[in-house]
Amino acid sequence: MVAKYTLSELAQLVGAEWRGNPDHPVERLATLSQARSTELSFLANPRYAKFLENTGAGIVVLHPKMADQFAGNALLHRDPYQCYAKITALFAPAPHSAGGVHPSAEVAADAFVHPQATIGPRAVIASGARIEAQAIIGAASVVGSNSVVGTRSRLAANVTLYGQVSIGEDCILHSGVVIGADGFGFAPTGEDWLKVHQLGGVRIGNQVEIGANTCIDCGALDDTIIGNDVKLDNLIQIGHNVVIGDHTAIAAHTAVAGSTHIGARCTIAGCVAITGHITIADGVHVSGGTVVTKSITEAGSAWSSGTPMLATPDWRRQAARFGQLDKLAKRVRDLEKHR
Template identity: 50%
Template sequence: MDLSLSELATYLGAEIRGDGSARVDGVAPLSSAGSSDVTFIADPAYRKQLDSTAAAAVIVGTNLADDVASAALVVEDAYLAFAKTTQLFDRRPRQPEGVHPRAIVEDGVVLGAGVRIGPGAVIGRNTHIGDGTEVGAGCVIGSDCRIGRDCLLFANVTLYYRVSIGDRVRVQSGAVIGSDGFGFAPNKGKWERIAQLGNVRIGNNVEIGANTCIDRGALEDTVIEDDVILDNLIQIAHNVHVGQGAAMAGCVGIAGSTHIGKGCTLAGGVGIAGHLTLADGVHALGMTLITNSIDEPGVYASGTSHMPAKQWRRSAARFKQLDSIAKRLQKLEKSQEGNA
C-alpha cells in the first residue's frame, strides 16, 4: 500500500498540516520511523521523541498537535486513528480464491462468492460459508455450520458441528469452537457423561485468539454477542453468555452458565465461577477470582500483588489467623459494650 498524506487524512477524517502530496508506505514507531512511514503519538510521555522522529507525518490528537514540528494528521483520538491506519498496511498473505485441490468439501456445502479454502481444510456436509470468507490451511469445519461474510479462519482452526458464526469474525490458529462442555454426573465412583446438546452462536465483528476454547451448551447455546474480543488461551465453558463489546485478556477462565454483561473487561488470568452474573460495565483486574455475582458496574480486584517470599510467607501465616482475630475482636467489643 502506497498513498499520499491527503488520501490518508481523508480516510481518517483528519486535519492535515504539511505537504499533503507526500507519500507513505508503512507505519512505524516514533523512534524508528523513516521518511516514508507514518507514526503516531497518543501518550504525552513520548513527547520528547517528536523532535527526532524522521517520519513523513505524525498522527496526533488535538492535545499534542502544537508540539509536532513535522507534518501532522490531527485527529480526535490518535490511538484509534493509528489502529485504522495499520489496517491499510496489513501485508498478510491471502489464499487464492476458490477451493484448494487438497481441501475436502463434503456434500451439500454452500460457498459464497470469493470464498478462499486453503490446503488440507475439511468442510463438513451442509455447511454454509458466506461471501469473501477465508478458511486457512488445515481447518476442520463440522457439518451444518454457518459462517458469515468476510470472516477469516487462520490455519488449524476447528469448528465442531452446528456452530454459527456471524460476519467479519476473525479466529486465530488453534482455536476450538463447539467442543463438549465439561458435564459429568457422579455414579458410584465413576462419571457419567452428560451429552452436550446445545450449540455455539457467535455474533458479528468478533475476534477469537489462538488456542482459545469455546464449549457448546449443554441444553441451551453458548453465546458470544457482537463486537467481543477474546485473547489467546481463554476457556469459555458451556452455556456462558458474553455480552456485546466485552473484552478478555489471555488465560481468562469462565465456568459454565455464567452471564458476562455488555462492555465488561477481564484482564489476564481472571477466573469466574459458574452460574454467576456480571453486570454491564464490570472491569476485573488481572488474576481476580470472582465467586459471587456482581450487580454494579465498576472496577474489581482480588488477591495480593507480589512481594518478597519471606514477607509473603509471614502474610500467608497471618491470613490463617484472621478468623480467630476477628472472633476475639468481636468478643472484646461486646465486653466493652457491657461495661459502658
C-alpha cells in the first residue's frame, strides 16, 4: 500500500509549520532536482539551493529563513534535515514482527523465543539464548549461546552474534554484522604467537544501529561496551574492550583498537584510525582520514590529520620538501647559534 499524506497532516505529525495548500498530497520522497508534484523534498544543505527555484516538488521542507525563496507548498522547520528524517519514517516504516518460527530455523530446546518474536528461514538460536518480544531474526542469522536480542530489535539476514552478546531494545543490525568474535590477542614467544583467549562478551545498548559488515570483538576479560543510541556505519572494526559512549556516531572504514574509550556524543568521520588504550573525551569531532595516536582530553574539541588532496605535481613537490625538513631545521639551528 502506498503511503499518502497531505501537507497539513505532515505538519502535525512532524511538528512543523505549513504554508500553502493544506490538502496537497504526496506519496513519495525525492531530491529537489528530480521531484514531481506528488513527491516531497527538502533543503538542508545550502549548496543545493540552486535547485529550489525550478523544483517540481509538491512539498519542500525548508528553514523559515528560506521561506521567501520558494512560492510553493512548504513545511517550515528550524532543522529541515531533522524534519526530513521524521518524514522518512512515515514512508518506510520498520518491518513488523508477525511472530513465529520458520520451519527451517533451528532453535535450541533451552532457548527462549517470545511468542511475538519472528525467527526467519534457516536462522539458528543457540542454547540459552533469549529473543524478546517483537524482535526479528533475519534469514540465516545466528544468535549464539547465552546471547540476548532485546525487544523490537532487528537482525537482518546473515548477522552473526557469538556467545555472551547482549543487544538492547530497538536496535538494527544490518547484513554481515559480526558481534563477539575474538579480539586480536596474541603473545609473542620468540618463535611463534601464543593465542590469548578472549573471555569477555559484548554489551550493546538501546536504539543502536550497526551498518553492514561491521565487526565488534568480544572483550578479553571485561565486556566490550556500545552505549545507547550509538550509530555505526558499514565496515567498521571495533576492537576488544572498547567502550563507546551514548549517542556517538562513527562513519565507514574507521578502526578502533582495543581498550580505547570513546566518550558520549562524539562524531568520528570515515577512515579514521584510532590507536588502543587511549581515551577520547565527550563531544569530540575527528575529521576523515585522521590518525589518532594519543588521548584527546578536551571535551567538544575537533581534530584532523593527514595531507589534503592536491594536484599530483603539487603533491610531489611538497612530498619532496617534506623529506628535506630535517636538514632545513638543522641549518636553521646552526644559523641561530652563530647569530
